[in-house]
Amino acid sequence: MARLLARLVAMNDGWAAPLGEFNQRWAQALFRAVGPFKDLLHGTWLGHPLHAATTDLPIGLLLGSVILDLLAQPTAADIVLVASIATMILAAMSGLADYAETAGLARTRATLHSVLMTVTLLLVIVSAVMRAAGPADRTIPIALSIIAFVLVSAGAFVGGDVVYVLGNMVSRHAFRGPGTKWIHLDTGELSDLSDLPEGTPTKVRAGINDLVLVRSGTTIHAMHAVCAHAGGPMDKGKVVDGCLECPWHASRFDLRDGRLRRGPSVYDQPTYEIRSAEGGGYEARRRDPLGDEVPAAGDARAAS
Ligand code: FES
Numbered sequence: 485m486a487r488l489l490a491r492l493v494a495m496n497d498g499w500a501a502p503l504g505e506f507n508q509r510w511a512q513a514l515f516r517a518v519g520p521f522k523d524l525l526h527g528t529w530l531g532h533p534l535h536a537a538t539t540d541l542p543i544g545l546l547l548g549s550v551i552l553d554l555l556a557q558p559t560a561a562d563i564v565l566v567a568s569i570a571t572m573i574l575a576a577m578s579g580l581a582d583y584a585e586t587a588g589l590a591r592t593r594a595t596l597h598s599v600l601m602t603v604t605l606l607l608v609i610v611s612a613v614m615r616a617a618g619p620a621d622r623t624i625p626i627a628l629s630i631i632a633f634v635l636v637s638a639g640a641f642v643g644g645d646v647v648y649v650l651g652n653m654v655s656r657h658a659f660r661g662p663g664t665k666w667i668h669l670d671t672g673e674l675s676d677l678s679d680l681p682e683g684t685p686t687k688v689r690a691g692i693n694d695l696v697l698v699r700s701g702t703t704i705h706a707m708h709a710v711c712a713h714a715g716g717p718m719d720k721g722k723v724v725d726g727c728l729e730c731p732w733h734a735s736r737f738d739l740r741d742g743r744l745r746r747g748p749s750v751y752d753q754p755t756y757e758i759r760s761a762e763g764g765g766y767e768a769r770r771r772d773p774l775g776d777e778v779p780a781a782g783d784a785r786a787a788s
């Protein structure tokens with residue numbers, strides 16, 4: 485069964501890939517004009533993808549409307565159907581914001597997902613318009629709602645693949661535990677962190693992790709070099725307003741504590757404490773991601 489469904493989904497990649505490329509161009513142009521509104525739709529303010537939090541509503545409401553239709557409760561069914569349309573539009577807007585920053589196979593599958601959801605939305609709108617005319621026979625609008633529910637379920641299945649199989653909008657640090665150990669920092673040729681060029685992201689290594697260091701005066705900030713949003717190389721980013729900006733989609737993370745200041749990421753970036761090691765060199769340890777205090781960053785003079 486799983487293989488059959490996977491093949492059915494993959495069969496659509498041929499047309500969905502170029503359509504996804506085209507859609508992304510106009511979606512990005514659209515959102516460029518409404519920058520902060522886009523962050524609202526991503527869920528940057530919520531620390532959680534808004535699309536994931538809004539998609540259950542229209543599916544549940546549409547199912548409720550179908551059940552009420554089958555129980556011969558036309559007024560209640562119509563009210564719930566209108567509510568499903570309203571929440572479907574909210575889910576579509578939040579999904580479009582995420583789609584604008586999605587690449588590769590995830591974008592291709594998200595295109596199939598969005599086409600299924602758009603057809604669903606059109607069907608329920610037609611169903612609602614027909615109901616509003618007060619027909620004596622409600623067979624067609626009810627049938628349209630049932631077909632729409634089948635389509636929205638298929639769309640939800642594909643959307644689930646985009647997140648759970650392809651990892652889109654999943655934090656790139658989801659499986660990284662809170663650090664408790666100090667780990668040797670491999671700084672390469674650099675023996676003294678106070679020699680780091682001011683405000684220039686510099687990649688170093690701590691165990692299996694790449695970190696990026698930024699010196700601000702006598703303070704050394706350290707964060708993970710892989711962007712939480714989609715894995716962008718933070719060491720290739722730039723420092724803007726006390727934040728490190730990712731080069732791929734321009735998410736900004738506060739240098740002091742990794743807190744998200746601008747999307748499309750909805751996740752904070754792991755930050756690290758730096759200290760001098762007893763036998764020479766430096767050590768790093770991940771900060772508590774749930775710590776409330778803005779931590780004191782490593783001091784280049786104290787650490788050297
Ligand atoms: S990878 Fe998207 S903002 Fe960094």
